[in-house]
Amino acid sequence: xxxxxxxxxxxxxxxxxxxxxxxxxxxxxxxxxxxxxxxxxxxxxxxxxxxxxxxxxxxxxxxxxxxxxxxxxxxxxxxxxxxxxxxxxxxxxxxxxxxxxxxxxxxxxxxxxxxxxxxxxxxxxxxxxxxxxxxxxxxxxxxxxxxxxxxxxxxxxxxxxxxxxxxxxxxxxxxxxxxxxxxxxxxxxxxxxxxxxxxxxxxxxxxxxxxxxxxxxxxxxxxxxxxxxxxxxxxxxxxxxxxxxxxxxxxxxxxxxxxxxxxxxxxxxxxxxxxxxxxxxxxxxxxxxxxxxxxxxxxxxxxxxxxxxxxxxxxxxxxxxxxxxxxxxxxxxxxxxxxxxxxxxxxxxxxxxxxx
Amino acid sequence: xxxxxxxxxxxxxxxxxxxxxxxxxxxxxxxxxxxxxxxxxxxxxxxxxxxxxxxxxxxxxxxxxxxxxxxxxxxxxxxxxxxxxxxxxxxxxxxxxxxxxxxxxxxxxxxxxxxxxxxxxxxxxxxxxxxxxxxxxxxxxxxxxxxxxxxxxxxxxxxxxxxxxxxxxxxxxxxxxxxxxxxxxxxxxxxxxxxxxxxxxxxxxxxxxxxxxxxxxxxxxxxxxxxxxxxxxxxxxxxxxxxxxxxxxxxxxxxxxxxxxxxxxxxxxxxxxxxxxxxxxxxxxxxxxxxxxxxxxxxxxxxxxxxxxxxxxxxxxxxxxxxxxxxxxxxxxxxxxxxxxxxxxxxxxxxxxxxx
Numbered sequence: 001x002x003x004x005x006x007x008x009x010x011x012x013x014x015x016x017x018x019x020x021x022x023x024x025x026x027x028x029x030x031x032x033x034x035x036x037x038x039x040x041x042x043x044x045x046x047x048x049x050x051x052x053x054x055x056x057x058x059x060x061x062x063x064x065x066x067x068x069x070x071x072x073x074x075x076x077x078x079x080x081x082x083x084x085x086x087x088x089x090x091x092x093x094x095x096x097x098x099x100x101x102x103x104x105x106x107x108x109x110x111x112x113x114x115x116x117x118x119x120x121x122x123x124x125x126x127x128x129x130x131x132x133x134x135x136x137x138x139x140x141x142x143x144x145x146x147x148x149x150x151x152x153x154x155x156x157x158x159x160x161x162x163x164x165x166x167x168x169x170x171x172x173x174x175x176x177x178x179x180x181x182x183x184x185x186x187x188x189x190x191x192x193x194x195x196x197x198x199x200x201x202x203x204x205x206x207x208x209x210x211x212x213x214x215x216x217x218x219x220x221x222x223x224x225x226x227x228x229x230x231x232x233x234x235x236x237x238x239x240x241x242x243x244x245x246x247x248x249x250x251x252x253x254x255x256x257x258x259x260x261x262x263x264x265x266x267x268x269x270x271x272x273x274x275x276x277x278x279x280x281x282x283x284x285x286x287x288x289x290x291x292x293x294x295x296x297x298x299x300x301x302x303x304x305x306x307x308x309x310x311x312x313x314x315x316x317x318x319x320x321x322x323x324x325x326x327x328x329x330x331x332x333x334x335x336x337x338x339x340x341x342x343x344x345x346x347x348x349x350x351x352x353x354x355x356x
Numbered sequence: 357x358x359x360x361x362x363x364x365x366x367x368x369x370x371x372x373x374x375x376x377x378x379x380x381x382x383x384x385x386x387x388x389x390x391x392x393x394x395x396x397x398x399x400x401x402x403x404x405x406x407x408x409x410x411x412x413x414x415x416x417x418x419x420x421x422x423x424x425x426x427x428x429x430x431x432x433x434x435x436x437x438x439x440x441x442x443x444x445x446x447x448x449x450x451x452x453x454x455x456x457x458x459x460x461x462x463x464x465x466x467x468x469x470x471x472x473x474x475x476x477x478x479x480x481x482x483x484x485x486x487x488x489x490x491x492x493x494x495x496x497x498x499x500x501x502x503x504x505x506x507x508x509x510x511x512x513x514x515x516x517x518x519x520x521x522x523x524x525x526x527x528x529x530x531x532x533x534x535x536x537x538x539x540x541x542x543x544x545x546x547x548x549x550x551x552x553x554x555x556x557x558x559x560x561x562x563x564x565x566x567x568x569x570x571x572x573x574x575x576x577x578x579x580x581x582x583x584x585x586x587x588x589x590x591x592x593x594x595x596x597x598x599x600x601x602x603x604x605x606x607x608x609x610x611x612x613x614x615x616x617x618x619x620x621x622x623x624x625x626x627x628x629x630x631x632x633x634x635x636x637x638x639x640x641x642x643x644x645x646x647x648x649x650x651x652x653x654x655x656x657x658x659x660x661x662x663x664x665x666x667x668x669x670x671x672x673x674x675x676x677x678x679x680x681x682x683x684x685x686x687x688x689x690x691x692x693x694x695x696x697x698x699x700x701x702x703x704x705x706x707x708x709x710x711x712x
Contacts, residue, residue, distance in 0.1 A: 089589060166631055210591075223635045233445060234635035235566075244631045246624040248652045251693060253659070255627065262618060262632070268602040271611065275522055275600045276618070277633060279579045279590035296604045303609070337607060 057203040060196040060351045066311075066341050067348070070200070073309045074207050077283070086283055086306045088208045093284035094238075094274060094297060095201070097215035097222060100288045100313050101230060103192040103353075105322040106183065109217045112176050116160040132156055161242070162259040166220060169257055173224045185353075193229050193354040197286070197313075201230055209284060214273060215239040216266035216293055220257065238273040240265045270297040281305075288313035289331035289342075290324065298340055310340035317345040320352045413559040416552040416707045422667075422697050423704070426556070429665045430563050433639070442639055442662045444564045449640035450594075450630060450653060451557070453571035453578060456644045456669050457586060459548040459709075461678040462539065465573045468532050472516040488512055518598070518615040522576060525613060529580045541709075549585055549710040553642070553669075557586055565640060570629060571595040572622035572649055576613065594629040596621045626653040637661075644669035645687035645698075646680065654696055666696035673701040676708045 061067040076084025077091065098104035117136045121127045128134050132152035135143030144153055161169065182192050201211050213232055215222050219239030226232040245258040265273040274282065274297065285301035287294020289312055298310040312335045315324050326332075335342050345352060417423040432440025433447065454460035473492045477483045484490050488508035491499035500509055517525065538548050557567050569588055571578050575595030582588040601614040621629040630638065630653065641657035643650020645668055654666040668691045671680050682688075691698050701708060 089583075092591075166635075219632075219635070227445075235448075235633065237635065241632060244628040246627045246631075246652065248624050248655060251655065251690065253624075253627065253652065253655050255631070268604050268609075271602045271609065272600040275602075275611070276575075276597060277591065279522075279575070279593065296602065296609065299604060299607065299609055334607065 057206070058196065058199050060199055060349060062348055062350055064348060066343050069341060070203075070309070070311075073284075073307065074203065074209075076307065077209075078207050084307045090280065090283060090304075090306055091204075091207075091209040092212065092278060092280050092282045093201075093204050093209045094212045094214040094270075094278075094282040094286070094301070095197070096270075096287040096294050096297070097213050097217060097239075098288075099290050099315065100286055100294070101193055101197050101201075101213070102189065103182070103185070103194075103321060104288075104290065105324070107217075108189055109221050111180065111183075112173070112221065113156055113160050115176065115180070116172065117156055120159065127159075130155070133159075158259045161218070161220075162257050164257050165255055166244070166257060169220055170224045173221055177225055187353075187356070190225070190229055191353055191355050194313075194349070195351050195354045196349045198230060198354055200286075201232070204284065205231065211236065212278065212282070213237045213239070214265065214270055214285075214297060216264075216270075218242075219265070238265055238270075238277045240269075266291075266293045268296045270294070271300045274300065281308075283308045284311075285309070286311040286313070287331075289315065289326060289335075292326060292328075292330040292334075295331055295334045298334070299338070302338060310335075310338065311343055312340050313343045313345065315345060316347075317349075317352070319346075321345050413562070414552065414555050416555055416705060418704055418706055420704060422699050425697060426559075426665070426667075429640075429663065430559065430565075432663065433565075434563050440663045446636065446639060446660075446662055447560075447563075447565040448568065448634060448636050448638045449557075449560050449565045450568045450570040450626075450634075450638040450642070450657070451553070452626075452643040452650050452653070453569050453573060453595075454644075455646050455671065456642055456650070457549055457553050457557075457569070458545065459538070459541070459550075459677060460644075460646065461680070463573075464545055465577050467536065467539075468529070468577065469512055469516050471532065471536070472528065473512055476515065483515075486511070489515075514615045517574070517576075518613050520613050521611055522600070522613060525576055526580045529577055533581050543709075543712070546581070546585055547709055547711050550669075550705070551707050551710045552705045554586060554710055556642075557588070560640065561587065567592065568634065568638070569593045569595070570621065570626055570641075570653060572620075572626075574598075575621070594621055594626075594633045596625075622647075622649045624652045626650070627656045630656065637664075639664045640667075641665075642667040642669070643687075645671065645682060645691075648682060648684075648686040648690075651687055651690045654690070655694070658694060666691075666694065667699055668696050669699045669701065671701060672703075673705075673708070675702075677701050 058067055058070065073084070076082055077086040079085055095101055098107060102108070114136050117133055121133055121137055128137055131143070132155050135141070136156070143149070164172070177189060181188055185192055205211055211232055213222055213226055213230065213236065215238070217239050219237055219241045222239050223234040223237045226234065226237045240261070241263045243258040243260040243262050245256045247254045263269060263273055263276065270293070281304040282301045283304050283306050285298045287298055294312065298312065301308050301310055312331060314332065315322055317323060332342065334340070414423055414426065429440070432438055433442040435441055451457055454463060458464070470492050473489055477489055477493055484493055487499070488511050491497070492512070499505070520528070533545060537544055541548055561567055567588055569578055569582055569586065569592065571594070573595050575593055575597045578595050579590040579593045582590065582593045596617070597619045599614040599616040599618050601612045603610045619625060619629055619632065626649070637660040638657045639660050639662050641654045643654055650668065654668065657664050657666060668687060670688065671678055673679060688698065690696070
């Protein structure tokens with residue numbers, strides 16, 4: 001059995017990117033764009049179209065092969081009797097989150113963890129004796145770059161997310177998103193969602209697709225905001241998951257998040273996430289080209305007996321977003337080998353951010 | 357952290373019941389009843405009503421407090437502006453399967469495992485050297501009653517469900533249900549689903565509830581038949597879950613069911629299952645009074661900030677179904693203490709089985 005890599009291998013990669021990419025990349029030229037109407041009812045796979053009939057359902061996408069292929073795929077999928085028809089119950093679409101639905105420089109959940117460490121240290125000053133906590137308080141993120149960095153990050157994760165009830169954790173996540181701003185773009189994180197992808201989610205739902213988040217981030221971190229950010233209800237969020245500690249005693253339930261990891265929803269773990277939560281092969285799968293994390297889910301979607309669509313976002317826009325590449329180029333190589341659609345943020349998107 | 361009890365503690369209890377109850381209980385007098393139209397589209401939380409307006413949506417339920425309370429709860433939940441209104445996104449209903457949606461004497465999944473053991477032993481006669489396999493082949497189920505019974509049952513589970521691809525396992529499940537008949541009722545298992553409960557599922561969906569199976573049985577065992585038996589799609593099935601072994605190599609995915617248990621979806625584990633798969637507190641929860649397995653989920657649903665409904669099926673009909681009780685009466689005691697609705701199969705149901 002494959003041993004899932006630790007969440008903090010992902011975390012460490014993310015942190016390295018956070019530390020590195022914000023130095024390399026320029027801030028976007030314009031972050032004050034039109035609001036994204038991300039409020040469609042996604043509890044239904046057959047949500048009625050919200051767009052005006054005949055109107056362009058993907059106005060933030062530049063005309064070109066990628067846009068045309070998306071429109072043609074969806075048209076064929078919904079044309080009964082046609083060769084590309086996909087029955088409604090098989091119209092399952094999975095979307096990675098970080099770098100696919102919103103900007104991932106920096107990783108938002110890592111910002112949340114760092115902030116929670118600081119809050120906890122205020123409540124319990126003795127925590128600052130821990131070198132990892134001290135490093136966060138001193139804003140010395142270089143501390144996490146050495147060989148023990150992962151171990152220290154794991155300690156922080158356990159410190160900030162376990163022993164809380166799911167309801168308390170949800171409240172903490174909501175409080176974070178109510179206040180926090182993207183450090184470079186200086187806007188609330190909701191405004192750093194990608195407008196073209198929010199349009200794509202709505203367009204798919206309007207055509208009977210059930211849209212799912214398939215994030216490497218924590219399931220309990222994404223759920224509280226998935227509906228308002230993307231129109232995706234909590235039960236259609238898949239993410240890295242910890243076990244839950246549930247006790248029933250004298251008729252009362254005590255529920256807490258436990259430290260034990262149940263699923264790292266990244267790389268092959270994303271396929272395990274789909275198997276656990278959906279039990280169907282998605283016919284539409286979207287990811288991005290960082291850390292090879294989406295190759296497995298896109299490969300899996302291509303095993304569907306129905307026509308399928310694979311989309312990989314390429315972060316090639318240093319002006320409006322952040323330009324970065326994988327060292328080994330594995331994701332783009334897999335896209336080329338399998339005829340997946342590579343979406344260029346620079347060339348394919350008229351606007352990048354959902355904005356206010 | 358609570359250590360989930362082994363699936364085969366449940367299994368052993370089930371087996372004991374299987375061995376015991378079929379001796380005590382009489383076969384139902386009449387199993388050739390009207391068909392259940394269990395084909396509603398449950399991928400949507402807002403499925404249109406299938407019943408004629410004004411018609412009784414629960415014709416297999418005898419008029420009485422339980423039926424009236426169900427009708428009143430749903431009417432209030434859907435009356436906007438009223439004190440019992442529940443917004444559509446919160447209308448989540450969870451149903452245990454064994455003993456709540458279909459007859460559990462014997463446990464159907466145990467029949468499947470025993471049959472698969474026999475098949476495997478045909479393919480590999482050397483397996484019969486294993487005393488547990490030999491006991492199955494000799495129909496010596498007393499073998500599993502001793503103190504090592506659980507250990508032997510675990511071995512059989514590992515033997516019959518691991519190392520297979522999910523697709524192959526699904527095919528095996530479908531093949532089983534295509535052929536197998538209930539040993540006492542002598543009908544296909546689909547006909548042993550409870551007609552009143554299938555009506556209830558349809559009625560809830562017609563009123564904007566999203567219906568979920570929350571079974572102690574295996575998620576991969578329930579999913580292939582949940583849609584045709586109950587109108588519930590695979591992604592709304594929660595069950596006991598094993599880990600999946602996923603490997604991506606040279607662009608190819610190899611996927612197998614692994615022997616490691618991820619969730620025992622029974623007792624407190626049912627709450628963990630809801631947290632993992634739904635992330636919302638159900639407002640309607642249904643279980644039955646065997647082995648105290650549903651007390652936790654019903655307790656949890658009562659913590660909803662919205663009005664909620666708890667239903668516990670009582671197996672008190674030795675004529676038409678099977679009459680059995682918990683030794684300690686824990687489920688009925690919890691129902692009394694918490695004002696849950698106890699449904700008497702004898703008194704509340706006009707008909708019991710969905711039939712052909």
